Amino acid sequence: MIKLEGLCRDFQVGDQVVHALDHIDLLIRQSEYVSIMGPSGSGKSTLLNILGLLDSPSAGNYWLDDISTASMNDDELASIRQKKIGFVFQSFHLVPRMNAMENIELPMVLAGVLPADRRDKVAAALERVGLTKRADHRPDQLSGGERQRVAIARAIVMQPMILLADEPTGNLDSQSGKEIVDLMEELNNQGLTLIVVTHDPAIGNRAQRMVRMEDGRIKTDIQ
Amino acid sequence: MRFFDCNRIAFGAVIRYPLRTSMMLLATSIGVGAVLMLTALGESARGYVGQAFQTLGTNIVIVMPGRTETAGTAPGAMVGTTERDLTLDDARALLRSSAIRYIAPVIVGSSVVSQGNRERETTILGSTVDFAAIRQWTMALGEFLPNVDLDRASPVCVIGDVIRTELFGDEPPIGKWLRIGTRRCRVTGVLADQGTSIMIDVDEVVIVPVSYAQMLFDVSGLFRIIVQAIDRESMDRVRLDIIRTIKARHYGEEDITVITQDAVLRTFDGIFDTLTRALAGIAAISLIVAGVLIMNVMLVAVSQRTREVGLLKALGATHRQIVALFLTEAAFLAVLGGITGLCFGYLVIIGVSVLYPEYIFMPPVWAAVGAFMVALICGIFFGIWPARKAAALDPIMALAGRQS
Numbered sequence: 051m052i053k054l055e056g057l058c059r060d061f062q063v064g065d066q067v068v069h070a071l072d073h074i075d076l077l078i079r080q081s082e083y084v085s086i087m088g089p090s091g092s093g094k095s096t097l098l099n100i101l102g103l104l105d106s107p108s109a110g111n112y113w114l115d116d117i118s119t120a121s122m123n124d125d126e127l128a129s130i131r132q133k134k135i136g137f138v139f140q141s142f143h144l145v146p147r148m149n150a151m152e153n154i155e156l157p158m159v160l161a162g163v164l165p166a167d168r169r170d171k172v173a174a175a176l177e178r179v180g181l182t183k184r185a186d187h188r189p190d191q192l193s194g195g196e197r198q199r200v201a202i203a204r205a206i207v208m209q210p211m212i213l214l215a216d217e218p219t220g221n222l223d224s225q226s227g228k229e230i231v232d233l234m235e236e237l238n239n240q241g242l243t244l245i246v247v248t249h250d251p252a253i254g255n256r257a258q259r260m261v262r263m264e265d266g267r268i269k270t271d272i273q
Numbered sequence: 274m275r276f277f278d279c280n281r282i283a284f285g286a287v288i289r290y291p292l293r294t295s296m297m298l299l300a301t302s303i304g305v306g307a308v309l310m311l312t313a314l315g316e317s318a319r320g321y322v323g324q325a326f327q328t329l330g331t332n333i334v335i336v337m338p339g340r341t342e343t344a345g346t347a348p349g350a351m352v353g354t355t356e357r358d359l360t361l362d363d364a365r366a367l368l369r370s371s372a373i374r375y376i377a378p379v380i381v382g383s384s385v386v387s388q389g390n391r392e393r394e395t396t397i398l399g400s401t402v403d404f405a406a407i408r409q410w411t412m413a414l415g416e417f418l419p420n421v422d423l424d425r426a427s428p429v430c431v432i433g434d435v436i437r438t439e440l441f442g443d444e445p446p447i448g449k450w451l452r453i454g455t456r457r458c459r460v461t462g463v464l465a466d467q468g469t470s471i472m473i474d475v476d477e478v479v480i481v482p483v484s485y486a487q488m489l490f491d492v493s494g495l496f497r498i499i500v501q502a503i504d505r506e507s508m509d510r511v512r513l514d515i516i517r518t519i520k521a522r523h524y525g526e527e528d529i530t531v532i533t534q535d536a537v538l539r540t541f542d543g544i545f546d547t548l549t550r551a552l553a554g555i556a557a558i559s560l561i562v563a564g565v566l567i568m569n570v571m572l573v574a575v576s577q578r579t580r581e582v583g584l585l586k587a588l589g590a591t592h593r594q595i596v597a598l599f600l601t602e603a604a605f606l607a608v609l610g611g612i613t614g615l616c617f618g619y620l621v622i623i624g625v626s627v628l629y630p631e632y633i634f635m636p637p638v639w640a641a642v643g644a645f646m647v648a649l650i651c652g653i654f655f656g657i658w659p660a661r662k663a664a665a666l667d668p669i670m671a672l673a674g675r676q677s
Contacts, residue, residue, distance in 0.1 A: 104669050105669055124591070125592070129591075132589025137588075139672065143580060143584045143672065145584070147289035152285075156588055160589055160590045161589065162275055162278075164275070165278075204588075
């Protein structure tokens with residue numbers, strides 16, 4: 051489903067060119083559970099950004115669902131992100147002035163789904179993450195774990211194929227972190243492709259497939 | 274993104290930052306309010322002058338001796354034009370025109386008036402009984418000048434209210450003698466307060482028959498002839514009749530100036546119209562300042578909400594959607610500011626109208642509509658750049674809270 055071929059991403063830092071990603075080849079199938087680990091600066095976040103279509107490679111090819119993303123313009127990329135990819139961030143990225151329900155329906159609002167059609171889906175997503183009673187709470191009225199649950203609900207409300215999580219437990223205590231990983235694993239069991247970037251081996255080692263990166267290259271890829 | 278969702282999200286941002294929003298509303302509403310108040314002021318001045326002109330009477334034509342013109346000074350030609358006085362006979366001749374209802378010859382001078390041991394200097398107006406009819410004056414006491422022939426210099430006078438209190442105090446003035454210069458005349462009436470009036474201060478005038486004034490000041494020429502046409506339509510005919518009649522009597526010399534009330538009023542109207550528009554323009558500058566403020570506020574909003582923009586992009590928002598969200602927010606601020614400004618402006622105007630009911634103090638409709646539209650257009654126009662700036666953010670940078 052995801053196919054990377056000779057993927058490079060270079061950054062210009064002063065006079066130097068930094069190869070954040072250096073000829074990455076990677077194939078990820080539907081419903082896989084992949085963790086991407088490595089020290090900071092190893093290129094794992096850059097890889098995740100490219101997988102999430104937030105960034106484009108300097109060279110190489112990225113096929114998503116057998117479609118090459120190289121020739122897409124910004125609006126087409128936005129549309130793919132909207133339909134196929136859900137993001138979970140380390141710092142949650144909830145809109146502070148909106149309550150849980152409004153945050154969750156945001157992707158559907160952008161997609162132009164009518165309010166009547168949104169209601170049931172938001173309710174289902176809230177139930178899925180166990181926050182039905184917190185629907186009208188704003189982020190500052192929720193605990194860290196609850197905020198990340200809202201973010202996960204928002205990521206899955208459009209029923210994407212891939213869930214990309216960037217250090218999803220980085221800002222959480224170990225108990226909430228464990229619950230968040232459990233939740234994401236449940237979603238993976240139901241068929242959602244899960245890709246988690248982390249430097250925490252306790253989390254990374256739970257994945258069925260562990261990709262280890264170093265200096266922009268894939269060092270090990272253990273199934 | 275649906276239209277109402279865009280509005281809902283933008284409005285959510287407007288109400289969730291109350292301090293920022295109220296500052297914006299203040300700035301825009303001062304601009305809109307200023308346009309309303311200044312144009313109301315201009316209109317009020319125009320109305321005041323128009324009203325003052327009405328006190329002259331309606332359908333008035335004024336005849337003045339002499340003519341303003343550039344005389345030719347070619348060699349051999351006579352230099353300048355002779356100026357002939359306007360006489361009582363000229364005035365009488367005008368009455369032959371069927372389009373003229375009343376004529377009132379006027380002589381104005383200044384003299385010392387006294388009664389008993391009190392005396393003061395005042396304006397003496399020589400005219401006829403018809404003058405009161407033209408000006409629609411009412412009497413507080415007694416009667417106006419007697420209805421007699423123009424030539425008859427009856428020793429009678431009518432006085433204004435200030436003259437009465439200053440010279441007669443509490444005594445009844447009717448039938449008393451009043452000394453004007455070296456002559457005496459009997460007071461037959463006291464004028465009532467006529468409200469605003471131009472040319473003459475009604476309260477401080479002494480009115481005598483026109484031939485009495487000629488005697489008093491030893492003049493034969495008239496200062497003015499006030500003519501009232503029978504209706505508005507015949508004003509032009511009256512003007513031409515006057516010129517023709519006087520020209521014939523002055524041996525073919527057109528040595529008078531005839532002005533119609535309408536022409537003067539139109540001139541003043543034009544001046545005040547320009548004034549009102551200029552005031553509106555000055556006030557509109559404050560709206561542009563408010564627009565710049567909207568731009569500032571929106572730029573701050575974009576940097577405050579950089580992460581939010583990054584998130585929206587990650588969630589699949591297009592360039593156009595982000596522009597729409599920020600632009601709608603700017604438009605909301607402008608519209609709310611405009612509405613607040615209209616309320617605030619009209620509130621002040623109504624307040625002033627209650628305090629000073631004698632003045633009509635109302636802004637013209639074009640000013641209210643225009644101010645609101647300018648506020649809205651400024652808000653949107655100055656919102657474009659911040660909105661585009663937000664939409665152009667790189668999603669990864671923006672998610673990290675950096676603008677570049």
